[in-house]
Amino acid sequence: MVVDTTFMTKQHEKTKKTSLLIYHAQHLLTGEEMINNWSFLKDKNQLEKLLFQNPQKIVNKIEKITIQQPPLNYSSTASVKGEEEDLISAYTRKTNEMFGSNWPDFVRERINKEWKIIQGRYVFIYWLAYKVVQKTHQDGYLVGSRGSIGSSFIAYLCGITDLNPLPFYKYCHSYRYVEPYKSPDRIYSCYDYQDRENCPLCSELLTMEGHNLPFETFFGWEGEKTPDIDLNFSGEYQKTAHNYVRKLLGENSVYRIGTINTLSQQTAEIFWKEHLKLRKKFNPGFSEEKWYEEWIDKKKIQELQIKLKQLQKEKIQLEAEVKAMES
Ligand SMILES: [Zn+2]
Numbered sequence: 442m443v444v445d446t447t448f449m450t451k452q453h454e455k456t457k458k459t460s461l462l463i464y465h466a467q468h469l470l471t472g473e474e475m476i477n478n479w480s481f482l483k484d485k486n487q488l489e490k491l492l493f494q495n496p497q498k499i500v501n502k503i504e505k506i507t508i509q510q511p512p513l514n515y516s517s518t519a520s521v522k523g524e525e526e527d528l529i530s531a532y533t534r535k536t537n538e539m540f541g542s543n544w545p546d547f548v549r550e551r552i553n554k555e556w557k558i559i560q561g562r563y564v565f566i567y568w569l570a571y572k573v574v575q576k577t578h579q580d581g582y583l584v585g586s587r588g589s590i591g592s593s594f595i596a597y598l599c600g601i602t603d604l605n606p607l608p609f610y611k612y613c614h615s616y617r618y619v620e621p622y623k624s625p626d627r628i629y630s631c632y633d634y635q636d637r638e639n640c641p642l643c644s645e646l647l648t649m650e651g652h653n654l655p656f657e658t659f660f661g662w663e664g665e666k667t668p669d670i671d672l673n674f675s676g677e678y679q680k681t682a683h684n685y686v687r688k689l690l691g692e693n694s695v696y697r698i699g700t701i702n703t704l705s706q707q708t709a710e711i712f713w714k715e716h717l718k719l720r721k722k723f724n725p726g727f728s729e730e731k732w733y734e735e736w737i738d739k740k741k742i743q744e745l746q747i748k749l750k751q752l753q754k755e756k757i758q759l760e761a762e763v764k765a766m767e768s
Pocket residue numbers: 613614615616617618640641642643644645
């Protein structure tokens with residue numbers, strides 16, 4: 442059953458004059474909200490069946506299912522020229538900002554290597570992440586990325602990740618002085634280098650840059666990994682970010698997916714109590730005891746109790762045997 446509620450975000454209300462899109466509720470409804478949504482039925486009996494009794498009956502009828510996720514396919518048959526240009530200008534702008542127009546060889550090589558792979562197949566996920574991150578920053582919120590995207594220098598240049606994955610180098614921003622680190626020492630990342638050195642051009646303190654993460658981390662050595670960009674938004678901004686993705690890709694091309702975890706005993710008890718409260722409020726004649734009876738499979742309990750008694754007997758017997766053998 443799909444509960445279809447129309448509901449507008451504050452942000453959307455501002456733009457409703459120019460757009461006829463209606464955003465659907467994006468959360469699991471509370472019991473209270475479900476009752477309100479179906480109140481047009483005006484029949485309490487029907488409502489109780491619909492909202493409280495039948496869902497459980499349906500759940501009981503469903504067998505165990507295994508969900509298989511098809512491999513993700515990022516390649517698009519549509520032209521991505523515009524998106525490619527957006528990315529190229531974003532990474533060019535940032536590279537010029539960092540190194541000037543004369544890019545060091547190791548920087549140019551890294552960009553070319555990554556772009557060759559991205560250009561063929563992954564322009565769209567990069568572009569999407571780039572647009573969402575850009576908007577989030579413009580709106581004054583932080584966005585975090587996690588996982589293997591940190592090994593992509595182009596992602597760093599586009600603002601998708603804060604991790605600079607280049608091999609370790611010494612750097613002066615004022616003079617754009619760059620000194621790639623070349624030494625047989627076991628220094629892999631800028632964090633491993635503790636010395637403080639001054640810039641040979643302006644004598645300012647050099648900063649140590651580059652976490653030395655190979656781009657292969659993102660795709661696997663043979664390109665066997667399905668690349669994936671994870672972004673984390675603050676709770677209050679998440680909805681805006683989701684709606685922005687809908688705006689970019691179209692309402693019908695965006696799905697919200699997630700996992701529902703098991704509950705702790707304490708949380709489950711709270712849910713349980715709240716549920717009982719709601720049902721009693723909805724129908725003062727609701728009987729908790731009768732409901733338990735419907736739920737509980739008395740025959741099964743009897744069977745289990747018999748089995749338990751049998752096992753307890755066996756346990757006592759076995760313990761006695763062990764004792765006898767030990768003595
Ligand atoms: Zn300097």
